[in-house]
Amino acid sequence: MDIVKSRISFLAPEYHPLPTADSSRRFVSSSALLSQIITSKLEDGNMKAAVRILNSDEKPSAPSEQTWSRLKEKHPAASKPLDGLPCPTQFASISVSELDVRRAALYFPAGSAGGPDGLRPQHLRDLLLSSESGPELLSALTA
16 A cells, blocks of 8 residues: 555645655666566466566656646546436346357456456456356356
8 A cells, every 4th residue: 555655645735744765765777667567467367468577678757746747637637427327227138148248258368457345357367267256256257
């Protein structure tokens, strides 16, 4: 959690001040950071991303107000309020087979990111391919 807080510290400096040169925090060199990122991709089984990062000349942007402004320019706020979305009960639901669910769950590429709970597509893949839990999980997911 500290890593996440340090990466977003420029968003709310009153709660998470940016480290200064005189602070006791240890700064990681860019080559060490690159090594950590590549190692993470390899651990996720995402060889393609690891090779792409290794061969790239690009580097992560430093957290700053300027970076934040540029990101907001590229990703502006929603143009309409979300209050007017239609009620989901107005529409008929779709029906899918276990085969459809299985194909969809196994379709994710290696290293796909997980959700807020940390569950990654690779976790689902491993469970679905398990002879012990796979059939029951597939039925539950389809239901």
